[in-house]
Amino acid sequence: MAQIFDAPSKAILRSQIAEHIAETDKNDRRETRPDEQPLPPDRFFDRELSWLKFNKRVLELAEDEDQPILERANFGAIFASNLDEFFMVRVAGLKRRIDTGIAVTAASGLSPRQQLRAISDQAHRLQDEHAHYIVDHILPALAKERIVLLSWDKLTAAEQERLSRYYRQQVFPVLTPLAVDPAHPFPYISGNSINLAVLVENPTSGKSHFARVKIPGNLHRLVPVDDMTDDETGDVRYGFITMENLIIAHLESLFPGMIIKEARSFRVTRNEDIDVEEDDAENLLNAMEKELLRRRFGPPIRLEISDATSPFLSQLLADQLGVSADEVYRLPSPLDMTLLFELQGLDRPDLKYSPFIPTTNRQIAEVESSRAQDIFAAIRERDILLHHPYDSFSTSVQAFLAQAAADPKVLAIKQTLYRTSSNSPIIDALVDAAHAGKQVLALVEIKARFDEDANIMWARKLERAGVHVVYGIVGLKTHCKLSLVVRQEQDGLRRYCHVGTGNYNPKTARLYTDLGLLTCDPVVGQDLTRLFNQLSGYAPKSSFHRLLVAPRTIRSGLIQRIRREEDAARAGKEAWIKIKVNSIVDEKTIDALYRASQAGVKIDIVERGICALKPGVPGLSDNIRVRSILGRFLEHSRIYAFCNSDGPQIGEGPISGPEVWIGSADLMHRNLDRRVEALVRITAPEQIDELIKYVDLQMSDDIASWHMQPDGTYLHVSHAEDGSLLADSQELLIKKHTRRPRANN
Numbered sequence: 001m002a003q004i005f006d007a008p009s010k011a012i013l014r015s016q017i018a019e020h021i022a023e024t025d026k027n028d029r030r031e032t033r034p035d036e037q038p039l040p041p042d043r044f045f046d047r048e049l050s051w052l053k054f055n056k057r058v059l060e061l062a063e064d065e066d067q068p069i070l071e072r073a074n075f076g077a078i079f080a081s082n083l084d085e086f087f088m089v090r091v092a093g094l095k096r097r098i099d100t101g102i103a104v105t106a107a108s109g110l111s112p113r114q115q116l117r118a119i120s121d122q123a124h125r126l127q128d129e130h131a132h133y134i135v136d137h138i139l140p141a142l143a144k145e146r147i148v149l150l151s152w153d154k155l156t157a158a159e160q161e162r163l164s165r166y167y168r169q170q171v172f173p174v175l176t177p178l179a180v181d182p183a184h185p186f187p188y189i190s191g192n193s194i195n196l197a198v199l200v201e202n203p204t205s206g207k208s209h210f211a212r213v214k215i216p217g218n219l220h221r222l223v224p225v226d227d228m229t230d231d232e233t234g235d236v237r238y239g240f241i242t243m244e245n246l247i248i249a250h251l252e253s254l255f256p257g258m259i260i261k262e263a264r265s266f267r268v269t270r271n272e273d274i275d276v277e278e279d280d281a282e283n284l285l286n287a288m289e290k291e292l293l294r295r296r297f298g299p300p301i302r303l304e305i306s307d308a309t310s311p312f313l314s315q316l317l318a319d320q321l322g323v324s325a326d327e328v329y330r331l332p333s334p335l336d337m338t339l340l341f342e343l344q345g346l347d348r349p350d351l352k353y354s355p356f357i358p359t360t361n362r363q364i365a366e367v368e369s370s371r372a373q374d375i376f377a378a379i380r381e382r383d384i385l386l387h388h389p390y391d392s393f394s395t396s397v398q399a400f401l402a403q404a405a406a407d408p409k410v411l412a413i414k415q416t417l418y419r420t421s422s423n424s425p426i427i428d429a430l431v432d433a434a435h436a437g438k439q440v441l442a443l444v445e446i447k448a449r450f451d452e453d454a455n456i457m458w459a460r461k462l463e464r465a466g467v468h469v470v471y472g473i474v475g476l477k478t479h480c481k482l483s484l485v486v487r488q489e490q491d492g493l494r495r496y497c498h499v500g501t502g503n504y505n506p507k508t509a510r511l512y513t514d515l516g517l518l519t520c521d522p523v524v525g526q527d528l529t530r531l532f533n534q535l536s537g538y539a540p541k542s543s544f545h546r547l548l549v550a551p552r553t554i555r556s557g558l559i560q561r562i563r564r565e566e567d568a569a570r571a572g573k574e575a576w577i578k579i580k581v582n583s584i585v586d587e588k589t590i591d592a593l594y595r596a597s598q599a600g601v602k603i604d605i606v607e608r609g610i611c612a613l614k615p616g617v618p619g620l621s622d623n624i625r626v627r628s629i630l631g632r633f634l635e636h637s638r639i640y641a642f643c644n645s646d647g648p649q650i651g652e653g654p655i656s657g658p659e660v661w662i663g664s665a666d667l668m669h670r671n672l673d674r675r676v677e678a679l680v681r682i683t684a685p686e687q688i689d690e691l692i693k694y695v696d697l698q699m700s701d702d703i704a705s706w707h708m709q710p711d712g713t714y715l716h717v718s719h720a721e722d723g724s725l726l727a728d729s730q731e732l733l734i735k736k737h738t739r740r741p742r743a744n745n
Contacts, residue, residue, distance in 0.1 A: 039594055043614060045712045046108035047585050048090055048115060050610040052122045053714060055082050057630055057706055059130055060716055062138065066725060069141050070343060070351040071632065076134050077340035083127065084192060084269060084338070087302050091119060092271035095301060107587050107612065120326045131331040134340070145351055146237045147343065149334075150225060152249040155241070159225050160249075163241065167250050171219065175247065177254045180210045186320040187212050191270035191298070194221070194244055194336055197305075197313055198251065200258040208261060210316060213254065215244050215265075221339040238346055242334050264309040266317055267335050271298030304329045304336070353632050356734055358392035358510065364399075375400045376407075376487065379496055379518050385687040386516040387694075388502065389633060390737040393509035397483075397498055397516060398425050404485040404496070405433035411493075412439040412486040414532045417458065418479055419503040426504045427458055431465040440467045443535050445478045470536045473676065476551065478535060480664045480678035481516075484528045495525030499547075499680040501637045501662055512636040513730070515662045515691075517680055521546070524680065535676065550677035554665050555589060557679075561642045561659065562592040562601075568645050569600040576602040578641040578695040583610035584667040597623040604699045608635045610668075616710045626708035629698050631730045638663055640679065641692050660688045703729045 061067060062075040094116055097103035103112035110118065139149055155163065177198075178187040189195060194215040201208045215221070223246055225239035247254075248263045303323045305314055307330040318328055349355065359365075367378040375396070378384060386396050402425065404410045413433050420426050434440045444459045463469050471478075481500035486493055502514030517524075523546045530542040531549060548557040562577060569575035577596065584590065584605065590613045597603055603624040605613070615626040629635050640661040663679030665671045682688050697703060704726040706714040720726055 036595070039591060040620065042109060043594065043617075043620060044107045044109075044587060044590065044612045045614060046106055046110055046115060046118070047610055047612055048094070048106075048119055049108075049122060050612060050712070051086060051090065052119070052126060053712065054609045054628075055079055055086070056126060057628060057714060057716070058082060059126065059133070061630055062130075063133060064718070066718065068351050068353060069138075069145060070147075070346065070348060071353055073134075073138055073142065073340040073343055076130065076138055077338045079130055080337040081341075083123070083130075087123075087269045088191070088272040091116075091123075092298065092301050094119075096271065117326075124326075124329065127329055127331065131337065134337050135332045138340075142343075145348070146235055147346065147348070147351075148237060148239045149222075150239050150241050152241065152245055155225065159239075162226060163223065163246060164250065166223070167246055168253075171216070171243070171247065172250070172253055174216050174219075175213060175254060178212045178214075180212070180320075189268045189300075189321065190214075191268060191272060192336070193217055193267065195266050195268075196244060196247065196251075196263050197266050197309070197317055198255070198263045199261040199313060200255050201261050203257070203259055209258075210313075211255065213247060213251075215247065219243060220342055221334075221336075222342045238348075242339070244334070262310055262313055264306040264313060265333055265335050266306070266309070267304040268300050268321060269302035269304075270300055300327070302327055302329060304331055306333045306335065307331055308333070356389075358389050358394075359737055360395040361386055361391040364396055373399065373403070375403055375518070376496060376520075379520050380494075383521065383682075383684050383687065384518040385682070385684070385690065386500075386518065387637075387733075387737075388512065388514045388516070389510045390733050393506055394425075396518070397500070397504065397509075398429075398506055400485075400496070400498060400518065401426060401429040401483060402432075404487075405429040405436065405438070407487065408436075409488045410438055410485055411488055412441075412484075414441040414443075414482075414484040414528075415504070416443045416445070416478055416480055416482045416535075417504060418445045418481070419508070420458065420505045424458070424504075425506060427461065430462060430467055434462075434466040441532065441536060442467050442469050443478055443532075444469055444471060468536075473535065475674070477670075477675045479671065479675040480531075480549075482528055482531065482678060484525070484532060494520055495522070495529065496520045497524045497528050499524070499528075499663065499678060501664055512634045515637045515639070517662065517682065521683075531678065546681050546683075548661065548663070548679040550665055550671060550675060551673050554677055554679060555586065555672040558589060558640060558667075559592045561640075561644075562589070562596050564644070564646065565601045565642055566592075566596040566599040568643070569596070573645045574643055575600065575645060576604075576643045578604045578639070578692060578699075579667075580606040580635075580637060580639040580695050580698070582608050582636060582638070582666045585610055585612045586667045586669060586672055587612070589667050589672075593624060594620055597621045604695060606635075606695060606698045611708060614710060614712070615708050621710075625699065627699055628706040628708065628714060629703075629729060630706070631728060633730050638665060638679075639691050639695055641688075641695060657685070658688055658692060660691050662691070697732070698729050703727055703732075705729075 058075055058079045062072045062079060064072065094103065094112060098112045098116065105111050106115055142148070152160070178184065180186050189212070196213040196215070198211045198213060199208055200211060221243050222240040223243055225241060244265050251260050251263055300321045300323050303318060303321055305317060305328065309330070314328070318325070361384060363382070363384045364375055364378045367374055367381070401413070404413050410433070413430065415430060417426070430440050430442055442462050444462070459469050481502060481504065483498040485496040487496060496518070497520065498516055498518050500514060500516035502509060502512050527544045527547040530544065531547065534542045544553070548554045565575040565577055577593070584607055593603055593613065598620070601623060605624065605626045607626060607628055608630065611626055613621070613624065613626065615621050615624040642659045644657060644659045660682045661679040662682060663677065665677035665679060671677050682691060698705065704718040706716050708714055718726055
């Protein structure tokens, strides 16, 4: 059954967390060298403004005419989805901290209100640019390819008749117009829903009234018009009308006898950040369910309205929803450009990226070719480094867990679950293993943002199957990606392990670039055993040999290695650091990188999202380069590589040469202080070399990327000096993997 913390265990765990933080702070402190100058106070970019620059890069992909048009539309939808989450979490959290008086000045030096004003200014400019670009460029470009967003008055009489019939049969029965008058208060507007603000006039009294119509969220926003074929060319037209336009064309059915004066679309974004006081919750599962219910009624933080809305109706909405003028975004219709996701199902491969099918990892495929599929046998031969999505997730990690569930020699499976897919084969494997009588432990993180409902469902399903379900350590999210399989073999028990950078989610594993290590190294097996014991029981003093684990040792371990490179550079030895992460924000780590740069260490950083570090600043970060890669796959892997020219690795035996780690942790406070994260050290020389070359590839001047400038702007470098397109690192890796003689997924 699920593990619930009682009062004594909470006190113990709180003291453990405090002890972890104190120990980390002690490890991070260092004596200042006599010749060491203090670092400038303005050395950090603002975290939130840096995120907006990341989303600007997503928008630039939508604006990139070298990309296929349906992919550009998809990037336009991703931009909108990203910005929604940013408002629901980051902006909402900042506003809540300001309102409660607990907000503090950011490391960038901006006060909370300065930060909020800067966010508002940039968000308004970005969202305006995005909406107008979609309307003025993306939609016309789609129309040239006969993918057309139509208005009601552009439809033929036959098309209008067909759509009116569809409206009467499928839409009208589920609509609920809500009037506002002394007997009917202004209705609750659910977050992220599309709504119509309607002004109607009673022809008898001449009085005007307001009503709200919610667009059904369980119907497609894009309603297909019957396909038309050009008689001369035979080309098929894919015509659509938005659901809100279809409803506007039939408003008289909702307000019979009334005169429709105005009908405009609007949309509200609400605070959807989760805040659970775990220490006061006797049952974390029940507390989370209550908080999810509360989240639905969070305060509004953004109002998007059609730019054709009259001043009267605009003010009425703002007043009723309690939003200020700077929280109102007037945009061209259609609102909520995530509706462009619905175009991805069109059968137009000529307007998309070329098809890509992941292939089975070579080491696994080689064993399969000589005997029946046996991933355990492949792992016994040597560690397997997986690189998704190029290496198939289903024929590696998923197959590993399925084989473990079915193998009678497997005695136990231990698994962390942060996010997984619907109809998850990972969940099915754990259920099958429990039904087969194996000991199964699932650590389900039910505080995984926006996956809370799904994870609560998974937790209960696993419990019903007899799986031991735990929720980790109070106060910490469990974000590490770990699997441990214990198997009885002729020479005794052997532990098979997987440590990854990405979630156990077959769907996102086809869209995200991630790394994973399959190994039966006894050292890693012992490390994972200790870590799972720490997560499910009481083992606060566990030590690890091939793992770095947050919140205790990742920051301190990485800073130790950064300082080692600094010392090597000062001694005139070769010194470099190569990092690939989603985001880099942690001030202590950034300061260590600044000091290393000042000592002459060459530092290359590939980041996808947020970067608070300022690269290329004379006297501070001359030796630091930062580049960003965005493309058809979401870059999600984390790599930390160090030259290690001085020989033995910290805390290890006589192993020399470059030191490389992969794992789940970004360089952010939440990862290093408030989550359980794990990095694993790679030991196979050829795998170390492969990972170093991977970072070098993405840093290469021959690869298209965004180059971060000292002032925080990003320069999109996609063409060579002769005007030719630079290579795409993801396309190069697709070609590299598909050329290998391996079995298809």
